[in-house]
Amino acid sequence: MTQQPHRAVVGTDQPRVDGRLKVTGKARYAADHGPAEGVDGIVHAVLVESSIGRGRITGIDTRAAENLPGVLRVIHHGNAPRLPYRDNPFPDSINPPGERLRAFQDDLVRFFGEPVGVVVATTLEVARHAARLVEVTYDVELPVVDLSRAPADEPETYARGDADTAWEAAEVHLEMTYRMSRNHHNAMEPHAIIARWQGERLTVWDKTQWVADPRNELAAVFGIPREAVRCLSPFVGGAFGNGGRTWVHSAIAALAAREVRRPVKLVLTRRQQYFTAGFRPGYEYTMRVGSDRRGRITAMVHDVRGESSRYERHSDDLSIGRMLYAIPHVRQAVRHVPLDISTPTWMRGPGWSSAAYTIESALDELAHELEIDPIELRMRNEPTQDPATGQPFSTRRLRECYDVGAREFGWHRRNPTPGVARDGDWLIGMGMAAGAYMTERAAAQAHVRLDANGTAVVQSATSDIGPGTHTSMTQVAADALGLPMGAVEFRLGDTALPPAPIQALAWTMASVGSAVQDACDRLRRRAIALAVDDERSPLHGVDPDDVAVERGRMHARDDPSRGETYRQLLARNNRPFLGLTGSYNPEESRFSMYAYSAIFAEVAVDARLGLVRVRRMLGVFDAGRIINPRLADSQALGGMIGGISQALLEHTVTDHRDGRIVNANLADYLVPVNADIPDMRAIYVDSVDDKADPIGVKGLGEIVIVGVAPAVANAVFNATGRRIRDLPITPEALLGL
Template sequence: MSPQPQAAVGATLSRVEGRLKVTGQVRYSAEHDVKDAVHAVIVGASIGRGRITAIDARTALAQPGVLRVIHHGNAPKLPYRDNPASNNPPGQRLRAFQDDKVLFHGQPVAVVIATTLEAAQHGARLVKIRYDAQKPSTDLEKAKADKSITYDRGDAEAALRSAPVRMDLAFKMARNHHNAMEPHATIARWSGNKLTVWDKTQWVVGTQTELSTVFGLPADSVRVISPYVGGGFGSGLRCWPHTVVAALAAREIRRPVKLVLTRKQQYAGTGFRPSYRYRLKLGSNRQGRLAAMAHEMEAETSSYETFTESVLQPGQMLYSTPNVHQAYRTVPLDVNTPLYMRGPGYATASFVIESAMDELAHKLGIDPIELRRRNEPSQDESKNLPFSTRRLRECYTTGARTFGWDQRSTEPRSRREGDWLIGMGMAAGVYDTARMPAQAHVRLDADGTALVDAAASDMGPGTYTSQTQVAADALGLTMRTVTFRLGDSLFPPTPPHGGSMTMASVGSAVLDGCDQVRRQAIKLAVDDRRSPLYGVKPEDVVVRGGRLHVDGNPARGETYKSLLSRNNRTHLEAEGSFAGPPATERHSFYAYNATFAEVAVDATLGLVRVRRMLGVYDAGRIISPKLAESQAIGGITGGIGTALLEHTVTDHRDGRIVNANLADYLVPVNADVPDIKAIYLDGEDREAGPLGVKGLGEVVHVGVAPAIANAVFNATGRRVRQLPITAEALL
């Protein structure tokens, strides 16, 4: 069969919706114009644990414009059916206004609905709530952990006892919050027993199923619309209580309701990357070959749900290690439930493992890259499976050459420029290549244009553009003649927009649907006596620029438009699908990186400045190079925040988050972001899926923090095992 020409995939293209965004023409969740909408403002609990004993809303209700105050004392009981098709962790999800319990500081305990936002805000300040308060447990250091999740390979303890070189290291990682530009927001409207919500979500199908189970509705009675998401980093991967509150309020007052969380409310109203305590014991021979690793991890979760993430995997497969022990314990606290945040689990584990590898390299006098090469596995030792592709060695070589690794001083604190100590560091990174079932609808109209629909999301990586590229090439059309629509639960279902799975999953469904439509058109042509392609073998026909022709003979062919018009066909259509990975995988699938950092540390003040960074990635086929570079810049920038700035601070007396704002919770700004370069190795992974992609939105973040920490050590001689790295730790 002649291969279909590839003109869009791999081309350096700007976002198809870019002009709309920069000119302010797109509408985010809170910006949709819904007739007769009123405003809602949540009242959050001012204690960290206890019970509500009384609510006095009389003063609030007396204010002009205030329509209703809803709380557990007057809210209807909701079904809250189980929802197995959700991202909800095990446990019982928070049930809005269903009882008097307070489980964490900031928990929604009432909502004020008013005709204007100002009236709702004023009314919320006037609601008086009395509590029977108890002292909350919010300190990971002092709380009791749950039973361990364990993994064992070989006998790690025995191997550690006999290892010539041993290290026992303790690490701490602070809680991080997502802090995307767009706040979480919902507009809810009822039409009889049917609910429509405009919501900030990374999974319209997930929000649909959650609302249907909470309100006891058939799934098709709930429609979720989310065409644009102003950043998410994982915060939109489940339906949060405020969305339920908006829908409940709209049903109670029989008018559409708009509810937008404030920046402060997002710290209690949505999830976060949990804080960790992580102990790593490591043993090797004197040539640096690993004999054993023992990992002990404790991570915070809420008292009502048990959140876990993929923190075990890197320690099982990143390096050849015959003996591995892992114990992962969650610690229930009086906090809201954590959630996935960019590079979930892998980013946390990589900081520990890659810092330890750097420390081992220094202890043995081995170059950090050479140490990693000596411990490169021949297969995934956790699954006894071959890797589909694993090009870490090439990442190391390319990165070292490009970054000038040979200029790195092997002696810490030996390179200085005035008041600044200069250091270089590197780290490896890995992330799972996730794929899940997805569907897409494809329609080719008689005018030669195509429409592709899927209930996917785009929180920034460029889903609109990359899916249009795939569709354009598969149909043989130009980019401007293809429209890709997403963000509506009426479209064919897709998995969550997270875990780097959108391109592999949704893209494969789009490819399948477009291939079906193209083959329909080719069959129609070769069977049509009036067509120039009559009698040609279907496998010898390709489509380019909307024109079907014989491969190698462009003169013999015709356009989609002429073919469909002559046959009185208004359109051709197909349902594309992707089944996800097979039940039994034959390979181990991961994306990889080598990340390099150069830092300058003020010798007197301890201030760290990242001067330049490089990421080299084995991420399979790159559909859109321009978008891929943007992903790397964003992932590395986020990693700088994790390494040096981001830290949620809790007042353990009452569970209040002290720095719940962008003035005190620090994120990288332009002045913090250095020169960043990204290199993607040319290649593909056809074992992973028909597109050959491996996912890149997460792996670009993994490994950034340890690369910076290792560079700080090279600059200062000070090993910091706690994130973020502060000036105090270096003084």
């Protein structure tokens, strides 16, 4: 098989190909679409949300709203048509088990802020005002929203060995309970959708992490074939997981558009983002760790309670507890606590970051108890094969992450005695933690078309929620085709394109990237085959394996002067283009495949005032091939900032009396500002993983947050001697030092 001679742009620092569009406001996000895309006469929908946490709607008075000039319809359960709401039959649906929230199909209120009506009007201002004038009356019931008090479901359990007995028998055994607050994604772009019907065909411009899901879900909701739905999503302003599922507001927008027979735009307000677009569930996580005196961990027992809704059952993946260390006896019991809240969903590093917080905090507690350096303790429990499956690792360079991180961070300067290092009023501490995230891959397709002018268009129905997929795919395609990046355009975000999986699980590069690689490799070979078979080509008769392409010119490897360009080849053969579809269909791997991290944090704590400042952070990542260091840094720094935020700031507050989310806005729900973010650095250990996928990546977008929060918490302990087991770490928790 022919291989390109070298990777010209893969692995190099490249600016985003769509950067200029974004910073000049020309990138069109879901709500930006309109007449330029042929969508005329858009009207505006605004949700009316419940002001109670549980109960029944007894009346809806829409008269004042409907009397406003410009109001077209007020739709609610009393006048909404019954919708088919078929089960979403598609195998890649990520709807969790249960009955999904439906658009105005009954009078039940399941949680505070549930949509109970929608106003459609000719302007946004009128629609917003009218929504405020809708008067809803309720039979109010007391909601149950307190994770710590509500009963839990039967546990889902994992066990190897006999962890409880081994823990009892261990020379050293610790038991701790950690609590993690509920977190909301708070992507910069709010959820937004424009829905347009043309007869029985529906087109939506939706904010989503994969266009296939709104298509599949809306087809199921309205009982129409999925071929009748098209979803477009060319740009996404961040998602972090909350654009994975197709939420009820998308169905409401499509319903409203059908009712008023006009295209409808619906944009959630920031406040509404907190109600029906998912969140990272809160956890109460009891951890028992047993080890011998030398730090060999013999048992780890996880007893977990996590938030879920009553109408669906959301499960995070906590399996990092099974694979991170060579522990013979492990038990995990995960209980879901059904509450009168909306359904949680995936949020960056879902499950992995939550469980890593407890595991890596517990390891730090054990290291302190045993008076062993935290890195050394981890080294002593480093497995040689996957502890859960027995499989060999594709690559696992966690030791190297520790070594590089310790050296670059100056770990040797850490005083193992907590509460001793000082800088003025500030206590100084260092902490570290490890992380892992699975390397997953999914089937994907990509189409490539090489035009007679020598440029190529590559297309796949994937998304770019921020990692820079437009750019990274362009790099892969450019190298495989032997074209400069400027001659390649990558298009995504349209169900009319070849199918791709959700942009999640950090698997886009492995999955779509491999499909792009396949398509472009095959197209290059097709062009070479055409040339070597063409008597008029200078390459006629050359072994195709001996032909390479650089900057759009095919040439013989041993005689670069012998060759011709794609343009010459196509022109001579009267071919307007060459095109084909490539694919990637991953097989079950016999390897254990994960990305790994070692995170190092230095904090300063003002012990009198309870203030924590992260002064330095270093993340060392074993994530396989890095396609573009600049994009990787953008992922890594963003993920680490998210982790700092999880450790110190983020906390969705629910009023237990009525289920109200008290801080459903960006003034009261705290995310970091620039002043909170320290000197940060990411290092990627050299680790192309050829066993993982054809392009050797292991996925970066999720691992970058895993281990960050415990590194910060461990640093706070080192600074103060105080172990805070609740996230976020607040000033009040640190007072009384």
